[in-house]
Amino acid sequence: MKILIVDDEERIRSVFVKIMQREGFDVIEAASAGEAYDLLLENSVDLILLDINMMNVDGTVLYEIAQVFCEKAKIIVSSVYPLEDQKKLIRGAADYYDKSDSLQILIGKVRQLMLNNQNT
16 A cells, blocks of 8 residues: 655654554655655555645645546645644545644554555
8 A cells, every 4th residue: 555645844754654664554755746746647546645734836736636636545634734724624535634643643544544445
């Protein structure tokens, strides 16, 4: 199972990559929506961990693009915004993660979505 992590903060992206690799997932990463778009054209991904607030093109735009190009990929919105705000900004994501929550919560959300993906 392949995960694309999209976050413009290198420190956060690095932590997410290490954790997901430790969980046994194949991980690719992007520092911007543009870089993520290029990776989506070249790779099939099962899950996208998507930041909202990024420079130039934000996560809301990339979410719309991902819906067209990789409609089977599940998307977890990952942001410092409260969950209710995330849900208003990006409607219809598979799940939402507040970066102030524990990483165990994120791992649980990813595992659940990947398990559901395998069963469909």
